[in-house]
Amino acid sequence: MAQEVDPVKTARLFEFYVRRIWPLQRRFAAGRLNRRCTQCGASEKMLPLDASGVCSACVEQRAKGLPPRRAPDAALQAELNAVLAAAQGSGRGRYDALVMFSGGKDSSYLVQRLKNEHPRLRLLTCTVDNSFMSPVAKRNIDEILPRLDVDHVFIRPHRGFYVQLFRHAITHLNAEGSYGTVDFSDGEFMLDAARNLAAEKAIPLIICGYSRYQVENGLGLHHYESPREQERRPRTETAGLRLQDIFPHEADRRLWWQGQTDPAVDVPRLLFPLYAWDLEEAEIKRQVVQWGLISAKDQSPIVTNHRLIPLLGVVDVHQFGYSSFENEFCRMIREGKAEREPWQHTFEFLEYTAKTGLFVKPLVLDLLQQLDLRAEDVGVRFA
Ligand SMILES: [Zn+2]
Numbered sequence: 227m228a229q230e231v232d233p234v235k236t237a238r239l240f241e242f243y244v245r246r247i248w249p250l251q252r253r254f255a256a257g258r259l260n261r262r263c264t265q266c267g268a269s270e271k272m273l274p275l276d277a278s279g280v281c282s283a284c285v286e287q288r289a290k291g292l293p294p295r296r297a298p299d300a301a302l303q304a305e306l307n308a309v310l311a312a313a314q315g316s317g318r319g320r321y322d323a324l325v326m327f328s329g330g331k332d333s334s335y336l337v338q339r340l341k342n343e344h345p346r347l348r349l350l351t352c353t354v355d356n357s358f359m360s361p362v363a364k365r366n367i368d369e370i371l372p373r374l375d376v377d378h379v380f381i382r383p384h385r386g387f388y389v390q391l392f393r394h395a396i397t398h399l400n401a402e403g404s405y406g407t408v409d410f411s412d413g414e415f416m417l418d419a420a421r422n423l424a425a426e427k428a429i430p431l432i433i434c435g436y437s438r439y440q441v442e443n444g445l446g447l448h449h450y451e452s453p454r455e456q457e458r459r460p461r462t463e464t465a466g467l468r469l470q471d472i473f474p475h476e477a478d479r480r481l482w483w484q485g486q487t488d489p490a491v492d493v494p495r496l497l498f499p500l501y502a503w504d505l506e507e508a509e510i511k512r513q514v515v516q517w518g519l520i521s522a523k524d525q526s527p528i529v530t531n532h533r534l535i536p537l538l539g540v541v542d543v544h545q546f547g548y549s550s551f552e553n554e555f556c557r558m559i560r561e562g563k564a565e566r567e568p569w570q571h572t573f574e575f576l577e578y579t580a581k582t583g584l585f586v587k588p589l590v591l592d593l594l595q596q597l598d599l600r601a602e603d604v605g606v607r608f609a
Contacts, residue, residue: 231592233533248575267570268556271547306450306502313431314346323431324424327351329367333435334519335510337374354416355382358533373519381419393597394472403550404538411464418483424494432496441501452496460485537593541604543580583608
């Protein structure tokens with residue numbers, strides 16, 4: 227087997243370069259890069275820019291103003307609270323709730339708050355290991371779990387399953403790029419794996435730490451609970467791709483949620499408490515630091531993310547001109563929730579390095595090899 231390129235070392239090198247070298251070098255590379263919105267950093271390939279270099283989303287926001295901050299919905303929160311309170315001791319097995327745990331701040335916050343507010347809710351936390359987890363994310367999980375002091379399991383499907391999924395997804399990108407195809411199908415499988423585990427262990431609730439934005443925009447739901455009819459439905463496709471086309475073997479397709487057509491049999495309820503709690507990111511961060519779960523030092527999403535991220539970024543740049551992960555950051559910048567300059571430098575440098583191959587090339591080639599793909603299969607050609 228080929229020597230793996232160290233992904234964490236490459237990520238740190240990338241970050242160092244973005245911080246220290248790119249701010250100087252970018253002036254000389256400008257001619258080779260797409261223009262970006264002066265307000266939010268969006269690439270001209272993402273949104274049209276006007277004559278003064280401002281994108282259409284920023285122009286629209288300037289005209290309409292930022293949407294007013296939503297007032298907390300006390301009725302919705304009380305309703306959720308009642309569901310959680312009633313679930314305590316309700317499981318027929320050893321647990322009442324299966325909580326998705328990634329080791330990040332949102333899921334850490336979720337577990338601790340559930341423990342504080344519903345101490346008799348018997349929790350099993352679970353992490354789905356997609357074979358491409360960052361070693362830094364794994365280390366975080368090992369560090370935080372003892373502090374949360376909860377039962378935990380890893381769900382670890384065989385590697386070949388994920389290789390088939392990611393290989394198919396990255397070669398069949400939908401209009402939302404790798405974010406809406408590879409990352410989205412990964413997230414859907416994560417929930418399906420939890421549905422299966424909860425059903426097997428007779429756990430009545432599945433609790434997931436997606437933010438309100440993720441629930442509304444990622445899942446298209448407008449409530450803290452996924453509708454029961456939807457939870458009963460068997461899975462046949464993910465991110466617009468048919469499972470039949472991705473997995474030739476029935477056994478692999480059956481790792482997805484098979485649904486429940488027998489009305490006499492209940493299915494686990496899927497809840498997103500952060501939808502109802504609707505907290506600012508800063509508040510969650512403050513609280514997890516105060517609870518001693520996570521240190522105040524910011525951890526870069528680049529080192530904690532999915533190991534395929536550099537490959538996804540490079541493939542997106544070659545196919546769309548920018549990375550599909552940029553959309554969300556540009557939105558946060560427009561809403562004043564993230565700083566423009568560091569993110570713009572990150573995206574610019576990604577664009578540059580995706581075109582030149584500068585030090586991400588070995589990593590990208592290695593990741594492609596792990597998926598049994600060649601650069602031309604994903605439309606990548608380094609200059
Ligand atoms: Zn803009």
